[in-house]
Amino acid sequence: MSKNYQYSGISSRMKASKIRELMKYASMPDIISMAGGNPDPVNFPFDDVKEIINKWDKTKSSIAMQYGPTPGYPPLLELLKHRMIKNRKIDMKGQSLFITTGGQQAIFLTAKIFIDESDIIIVEEPSFIGAMAAFLSNGAKLAGVRLEDDGMDLAKLEDVLKKLSGEGKNPKFLYTIPNFQNPAGVTMSQNKRKKLYDISLKYQLVILEDDPYCDLYFTGSPDKYLPIKSLGNDAPIIYLNSFSKIMCPGFRLGWAVADEEVIDKAVLAKQSLDACSSSFGQVIAYDYLKNGFIDNYLEKMRKVYKGKKNLMKQKIKEYIPDSVKSTDPEGGFFIYLYLPDGLSAEKIFKKAIEDKVAVVTGDPFHTDPNIGDKHIRLSYSNSTDEQICKGIEVIGNAIKSFI
Ligand SMILES: Cc1ncc(COP(=O)(O)O)c(C=O)c1O
Known part of the structure; x- marks a missing residue:
């Protein structure tokens, strides 16, 4: 028997985040995901947390x-x-x-x-x-x-x-x-x-x-x-x-x-x-x-993320055509690609995912989704150096296949 749940107006406006949906690709075996904006898991301060907890008294x-x-x-x-x-x-x-x-x-x-x-x-x-x-x-x-x-x-x-x-x-x-x-x-x-x-x-x-x-x-x-x-x-x-x-x-x-x-x-x-x-x-x-x-962690992570960003920029230069412009962040996790006319982010996404590389198209970040189809967000924070090299090569090939 079907149930007649009477949901609120507010709940009907809630949409699944495209990125959350893309996370399903991220968890597939062998996928290189540049889609989510997760911090680098290799360097989480787990040992610091253990040391902290070990020193706690009863209070x-x-x-x-x-x-x-x-x-x-x-x-x-x-x-x-x-x-x-x-x-x-x-x-x-x-x-x-x-x-x-x-x-x-x-x-x-x-x-x-x-x-x-x-x-x-x-x-x-x-x-x-x-x-x-x-x-x-x-x-x-x-x-x-x-x-x-x-x-x-x-x-x-x-x-x-x-x-x-x-x-x-x-x-x-x-x-x-x-x-x-x-x-x-x-x-x-x-x-x-x-x-x-x-x-x-x-x-x-x-x-x-x-x-x-x-x-x-x-x-x-x-x-x-x-x-x-x-x-x-x-x-x-x-x-x-x-x-x-x-x-x-x-x-x-x-x-x-x-x-x-x-x-x-x-x-x-x-x-x-x-x-x-x-x-x-x-x-x-x-x-x-x-x-x-925190001071030691940040000092280390600034270097780690800077290294990943520089590597991704270098690979973009190597594999992605000059007609695609990219931002050069001074910090943080993300590089944004601006595609020239005639290219669709959605199509590039689909092509790249066939080769097991996930990115996010720009549409969920825009109030006008049509603008977003001209953009791709790449996140370097969560990928190893090998994944960055392979991932950008695949994205570059996907872009070139439409030019
Ligand atoms: C700009 C910005 N604000 C806020 C958040 C939310 O982060 P959290 O809830 O993990 O603190 C994020 C997470 O990616 C973010 O990128």
Whole structure:
């Protein structure tokens, strides 16, 4: 007998992520997957985690295994606040910080507390699929603004804001990933960061600044990649970060910094979602930061990812025709390919998968899927050097077969 489940309107808007679907290829034997954006599994800090846990006394063990306060494990909150001041140059006066279940939950909670049905959210075109899904499933309409080599096209953004304002509409917020963007690997210039801050002030436009890759820069110092939020707290900016790329995603930990009233609302929303993020993960994360394990790990991983990126760029030069342009990220996990007219990302994907190489076509990252068929995202973070060499050769051959 068929059952008559009466699903909510919201659940009908939920779509399976194309990347999650592609993960089924990633788990097939012999597949080289450049599709997901997973961190390098070979170098997870598992030994550090074992060392940390082995030193716990009874008190610490029981905190780790117990429910915790919704905003997070207090010593970790304090430590992260100091790191935000010292490393990200964020002024914490009047600001609060809370721990979330991954950066993804921080995005979802922001959507939950701001979005009403049909509200407009401005996103970079292309943007992070998990964020777009969170906005859409909370009822938003997305307005995409093209990403240029140095960040969002801000002249276009002002046009969009003026047009919307003429129609009596105010976007609820703008979502940006200023450092080593997912999916395009682009970094926003200092000049654009200042301009975007001014636009935020001028239009009272809330900015949701997502910064999970900031510590994985390849050259220079972190000061080159300071967040928009470091420019001041007059503009309404909500800053997000995550432990997924600086420790591991398995603990599902992220955090958000914003005006106290915003964090208070988000914490209320979190209470009914999961009550608290993993206490076990938080106590480990505290020791991992406090005892300096993170510094060694990041120093190593910056070199590892830089090596993988350089190798992938070299192989792109060798195997992929010049008519295909590619980004050259200054950090993070991703290279984006821009295909010339006449080529279809979908067709290249299908050809490459026959030879057991998986990539992601650009369509899920775009508000207009037709634009996305001109793009391919390559992730080097999760592949070995051999896989990068073989994978790019296969993709190059797939592209050439359509030229
Ligand atoms: C830009 C961006 N934001 C947020 C996330 C979510 O990460 P997590 O929930 O693992 O912290 C990701 C993950 O890939 C990401 O690329």
